[in-house]
Amino acid sequence: MVLPPRKDSLKWSAYPEEVLPLWVADMDFPVAEPVRRAIKERAEGFLGYPPREGDSELKTLLLEKTGLSGEVAFMPGVVVGLYAAVAAFTAPGQGVLTQVPIYPPFLAAIREQRRTVLANPLRETEAGYRLDLSGLERLAYATRLLLFCHPQNPTGRVFTEEELLAVAAIARKHDLIVVSDELHAPLTYERPHVPLARFLPERTLTLLGPGKAYNLAGLPLGAVVGPKALVEALRRHLPHTFPNVLAMAAWKAALLEAGPWLGEVLDRLRANRNRVAAWAQEVGLGHFPPEGTYLAWLKTPIPKAAAFFLQEARVALNPGENFGEGYDRYVRLNFATYPEVLEEGLKRLEEALRKAG
Numbered sequence: 276m277v278l279p280p281r282k283d284s285l286k287w288s289a290y291p292e293e294v295l296p297l298w299v300a301d302m303d304f305p306v307a308e309p310v311r312r313a314i315k316e317r318a319e320g321f322l323g324y325p326p327r328e329g330d331s332e333l334k335t336l337l338l339e340k341t342g343l344s345g346e347v348a349f350m351p352g353v354v355v356g357l358y359a360a361v362a363a364f365t366a367p368g369q370g371v372l373t374q375v376p377i378y379p380p381f382l383a384a385i386r387e388q389r390r391t392v393l394a395n396p397l398r399e400t401e402a403g404y405r406l407d408l409s410g411l412e413r414l415a416y417a418t419r420l421l422l423f424c425h426p427q428n429p430t431g432r433v434f435t436e437e438e439l440l441a442v443a444a445i446a447r448k449h450d451l452i453v454v455s456d457e458l459h460a461p462l463t464y465e466r467p468h469v470p471l472a473r474f475l476p477e478r479t480l481t482l483l484g485p486g487k488a489y490n491l492a493g494l495p496l497g498a499v500v501g502p503k504a505l506v507e508a509l510r511r512h513l514p515h516t517f518p519n520v521l522a523m524a525a526w527k528a529a530l531l532e533a534g535p536w537l538g539e540v541l542d543r544l545r546a547n548r549n550r551v552a553a554w555a556q557e558v559g560l561g562h563f564p565p566e567g568t569y570l571a572w573l574k575t576p577i578p579k580a581a582a583f584f585l586q587e588a589r590v591a592l593n594p595g596e597n598f599g600e601g602y603d604r605y606v607r608l609n610f611a612t613y614p615e616v617l618e619e620g621l622k623r624l625e626e627a628l629r630k631a632g
Contacts (some may be wrong), residue, residue: 278303278613290591295620298591300428300570302490302611304543306525307536310489313528314521322520329518333527337498340530341460343472343481346506349518352495353458356482357384357422359512360454364420365390372414373422374406375599376429376572378456381422382599393418394599397430403563404430408441415449423455425471426463429572429598429607431565433466436474443475452505454480458497461488461537463567464545472501480505485526487568489533496522544569547610547617554621558628569611574604577631581606588627590620 279301281287286301305311329349337347350356357380365371367389373381375394385392393414397404404427415421423442426433434442446453453475460468460483472479480501486492496519499506529537548564551571555562561574572595577583581594584606595605610617 278616290585294585294589294591295616295623296591297609297612297617297620298593298607300487300568300609300611301492302540302569303613303616304490304540304611306490307529307533309528309532309536310491310525313524314494317521317524324517325520325523327517330523330527333523333530334498336527336530337483337500341470341481341483341500343470343500344476345472345501346503347498347500348506348510348513349523350497350499350513351516351519352486353456353482353484353497354380354384355513356480356497356499356509357381357454357456358388359509360420360422360452360480361385361388361390362512363508364452364454365418370414370418371420371422372411372418372451374411374424374427376595376602376605377422377424377598378428379597381424381456384422396599397427397432399561404432406434406438406442408438408445411442412445412449415445415451419450419452421446421451421453423453423471425455425457426459426468426565426567428456428459428568429570429593430563431568431570431572433463433468433566434471435466436469439469439471439474442471446475446478452478452480454482456482458482458484459487459568462541462544462569464541464548464565466566468567477502478505480509485522485529488537489525489529491522491525491529494519494522494525496526544611547612547614550614550617551608551610551621554625558625560628569609571608571610573606573608575606575628577604577628579603583631584624584627587630588623590623590627 484497593607595602
């Protein structure tokens with residue numbers, strides 16, 4: 276087991292040494308050897324400005340691997356794309372539609388640019404989280420932009436083709452532009468990921484990146500794929516920077532050569548996912564095993580649950596209240612770590628729950 280050095284890792288350095296960090300979406304596993312080799316080879320070569328449009332071979336590879344079509348533009352990361360989309364397609368005071376709970380930068384991109392969050396909560400059913408399509412349609416009248424997340428962060432839902440078709444129909448009916456964050460697309464289990472753009476190619480901008488699946492968040496890079504006019508509109512609100520040459524080399528190597536590594540990682544993640552699900556059932560927490568991502572969304576009986584667990588269990592989790600209003604009893608747990616670390620974290624959480632009664 277090789278854990279990241281604390282001083283080099285946000286995940287492991289943000290809290291005191293006695294705190295187990297099961298929060299920010301980094302994996303504790305080393306990157307794939309082909310990726311490491313590609314970074315080293317590029318570092319030994321030319322490190323000047325790349326073409327502004329980025330690596331053309333990587334663009335072609337992205338389209339081939341994802342089955343997407345259209346224009347490709349690189350950007351410093353997916354979060355940058357969320358901010359640019361809100362700026363490009365809405366005006367201050369207007370509403371932006373999204374499902375909640377949702378990855379906090381979705382909400383920040385809306386609020387910090389003086390737009391209004393139109394929150395459409397996922398429905399919690401006996402079978403898991405489901406899109407509230409009637410709510411989506413009702414709110415669609417009040418906006419031009421839908422920010423979508425698939426696989427969904429934090430719940431881990433991988434939406435079915437039927438759900439995606441329904442979203443596409445609503446978007447067409449109400450003339451919505453849809454920006455779909457599909458950063459976790461390679462990280463699915465039983466159901467493979469299908470891009471929303473397959474059903475709505477003319478109105479969808481898909482955001483991609485290597486950071487989650489290949490554990491490269493420290494080499495920030497993202498891409499937007501979609502119709503040329505929409506990509507150009509979004510590009511006008513992106514920072515005027517050159518794409519990172521090391522990140523492009525790493526992403527290309529990951530797509531070409533890191534398939535076996537990713538398969539092994541998914542086996543590890545699946546085992547950890549199943550362990551968290553069994554544990555949650557044992558201790559009586561509300562939980563649906565994620566169909567994608569390495570994130571567990573847990574419902575507790577405790578207000579401000581993340582602060583409670585940090586204090587009482589010395590385990591750092593993401594606070595549910597950051598993912599939308601009304602979720603302070605929830606926490607997000609990152610299980611992309613070694614079994615020994617996960618078991619210690621679950622043990623501490625269980626002890627804290629027992630003390631709380």
